[in-house]
Amino acid sequence: MDRELVKRHEQTLLRAMNSVDACQNVLGRLDRQWTRATLTGKINCSRIAQTLIDFISSTQDNFSSLQRNLLDTLVLENTQKVVLEIAAVAQVAIDILKRNLFERTADVGFLATDDDIVQFLLAGDYTRDAVAAIEERLAEYRNKYTVYWEIAVIDAGGTVRAHLDRQNPLQHCADPLLAQAMDSEQYVETYGPTDLAPGRGDVLAYSQAIRHPASGAPLGVLALLFDFEGEMAGIFESLKRSSDDLVIMILDETGRAIATSDAMNAPQGRRYPLALRDAFHMAQLGGEPYLAKTLATKGYQGFIGLPWYGHVQKRVATAFRNDRSGHDFDEAAIRQNAIFSARLIEVEEASENVLSDLELVVQNGEIMAAKKSVQADVSERVEAQALPHVLGEVKKIGDQVQHVFQESTGDLLRLVTSSRLHDAQFLAALAIDIMDRNLYERANDCRWWALTSDFRRFLDQPRLGEADRNRMREILAYINSLYTVYSNLFVYDREGHVVACSNPNEHRREGRVLHEPYVAETLSITDSQLYRVSAFETTDLYTSADGLARHTYIYNAPITSLARPDTVVGGIGVVFDSEPQFLSMLTDCLPRDGQGGILEGSEGMFVEPSGRIVASTNPEHAPGDVIDLAGVFCQLSCGQLTAHLVAEGEQLYAVGCAHSAGYREFKRGDGYTNDLLGVIRVRI
Structure with a gap:
């Protein structure tokens, strides 16, 4: 934490730190009392105790320095606690959004090559029946990927040939994105007003050229309009659980808010300082000071996207509330074992050392006063009688100062401990939310790819020819190149024979019969909205470099006949690359320091409620291992979360746990149940 930056805003911060401000006032009052007591000693006892008075005075100077050190530490620790909190939320806000948008780039890349859409533009048949057929296919897509509110197919001249939103009167597109997409070899990501959505203001769109299968010439453009407002509302709702006095925003490269959690006080369209190099900056909202932090995305799978930032502001007036959230702490254990408490304890110990010296001086002074009180010199006897009062007053003041030190550091220890518990709980909820969001996409992917017309046509034949098998491999390989979270995609026929794989290293699997329960279950489904997922178990369809079977999920959907849509002719299985993907999710959710x-x-x-591990950042805990979960964690139900202190030997941890709640329709009524817990453990 930048001490100079904190110092610059110290007065503003102190006004909101009630406990620190109170500590400062008490210490100031005691310091004045100490000064008066010392002055009384100088006036009344200087002849017999000048050396003692001088030492008491110098001890007061040392104590004043310690007081300053204590107050600086309290302000710094309180500020750092809040800055780390808002930095975590700012990072999460932009990164969780970018994770979602990465999936959109793959979506548009694959859908733009969809054979039905390509043939629609190639044929040039825009009769009502032809348009209805392609719009039905687009609706099937949106029913699975519910993050889009509009999908449009535009020909090279700009005429909108098919789209979904009947409330959106689209006929022609003159938007520059049309030319951009047709000139580009990949997707185009745009945010701003577009004539594809008249009157809707800024729109986030993903566009890609639809190309001639032989020449590669652009036939037109596919545009996916993303539900940015709805997605941000969901992200804000989740993140606001961290604290009710946060304002969360997404800023563009100019600092303009393009999404906000508080439209009244921080409206969309307003510009805010980016201050990317500062540990924090002080902002004003509604005439009140707010601590603010802005962070760029760390990216996901190499995707950065548009130059946007996560920006969080926290109201200074309420930022430093000492909320223990109902937790009871063993302060002695925290003082003994917490690693963060060391610098606070150092301040306490330094004050104890000074007071110990002072106590020794007081004792010696009392002995001196007793001796001098029997001296023949009257004036010395008078001073000797006055000295114990002065010494007693100084000792009492010193004891009170020490008490203030202990109380202040104790309050901060409890505050930081409560904050760590809060952070662990928040990050556990974030981890399981990211997992749900990611696996939601997997359920969408397998169902949509199962509707690939070539798959349906080839599998409906009595015998699969080698040319058709190669074509299936090509399609699967192309999909896998876009959707890199899979180690392999495979298609199987109605008997469960693997007929094609995306990964050339897996072609040896072709011809093998799959007897796993999820295959039989998949082949019994005819509804294109349904899917099946394997149990999280080891499988030789997902192996390590040395050929050992590993744990993963395999998502499956039925492939039905084109001619007879109620007849299942096979299925598609997508092998989630679980080890690096889950590790990446968890690592992104671990707490960070200021650097x-x-x-x-x-x-x-x-981890499953039974204690079986799905993934862990600790290399000593492998997938499939079983750990002893605290009972309070095992009893959580859908969407619940909690945090507790856990002692292991001399080490103390804040452990947060959150139960999966699903995302959109995933695990919320789509027929799939998979109870999982996200657990984050933080050393304190």
Whole structure:
């Protein structure tokens, strides 16, 4: 934390730190009392105790320095606690959005090559029946990928040939994105007003050229209009659970808010300072000071996207509330074992050392006063009688100062401990939310790819020819090149024979019969909205470099006949590359220090309520291992979360746990149940 930056805003911060401000006032009052007591000693006892008075005075100077050190530490620790909180939320806000948008780039890349859409533009038949057929296909897509509110197919001249939103009167597109997409070899991501959505203001669109299968010439453009407002509302709702006095925004490269959690006080369209190099900056909202932090995305799978930032502001007036959230702490254990408490304890110990010296001086002074009180010199006897009062007053003041030190550091220890518990709980909820969001996409992918017309046509034949098998491999390989979270995609026929794989290293699997329960279950489904997922178990369809079977999920959907849509002719299985993907999710959710490094002793895991591990950042815990989960964690139900202190030997941890709640329709009524817990453990 930048001490100079904190110092610059110290008065504003102190006004909101009630406990620190109170500590400062008490210490100031005691310091004045100490000065008066010392002055009384100088006036009344200087002849017999000048050396003692001088030492008491110098001890007061040392104590004043310690007081300043204590107050600086309290302000710094309180500020750092809040800055780390808002930095975590700012990072999460932009990164969770970018994770979602990465999926959109793959979506548009694959859908733009969809054979039905390509043939629609190639044929040039725009009769009502032809348009209805392609719009039905687009609706099938949106029914699975519910993050889009509009999908449009535009020909090279700009005429909108098919789209979904009947409330959106589209006929022609003159938007520059049309030319951009047709000139580009990949997707185009745009945010701003577009004539594809008249009157809707800024729109986030993903566009890609639809090309001639032989020449590669652009036939037109596919545009996917993303439900940015709805997605951000969901992200804000989730993140606001962290604290009710946060304002969360997404800023563009100019600092303009393009999404906000508080439209009244921080409206969309307003510009805010980016201040990317500062640990924090002070902002004003509604005439009140707010601590603010802005962060760029860390990216996902190499995707950065448009130059947007996560920006969070926290109201200074309420930022430093000492909320223990109902937790009871063993302060002695925290003082003994918490690694963060060391610098606070150092301040306490330094004050104890000074007071110990002072106590020794007071004792010696009392002995001196007793001796001088029997001296023949009257004036010395008078001073000797006055000295114990002065010494007693100084000792009492010193004891009160020490009490204030202990109380202040104790309050901060409890505050930081409560904050760590809050952070662990928040990050556990974030981890399981990211997992749900990611696996939602997997359920969508397998169902949509199962509707690939070539798959349906080839599998409906009595015998699969080698040319058709190669074509299926090509399609699967192309999909896998876009959707890199899979180690392999495979298609199987109605008997469960693997007929084609995306990964050339897996072609040896072709011809094998799959006897796993999820295959039989998939082949019994005729509804294109349904899917099946394997149990999280080891499978030789997902192996390590040395050929050992590993744990993963395999998502499956039925492939039905084109001619007879109620007849299942096979299925598609997508093998989630679980080890690196889950590890990446968990690592992204571990708490960070001010330099962005993972806090020492932090780890995360996904685990079943039974204690069976799905993934862990701790290499000592492998997928499939079973750990002893605290009963309070095992009893959580859908969407619930909690946090507790856990002692292991001399080490103390804040452990947060959150139960999966699903995302959109995924695990919320789509027929799939998979109880999982996100657990984040932070050394304190």
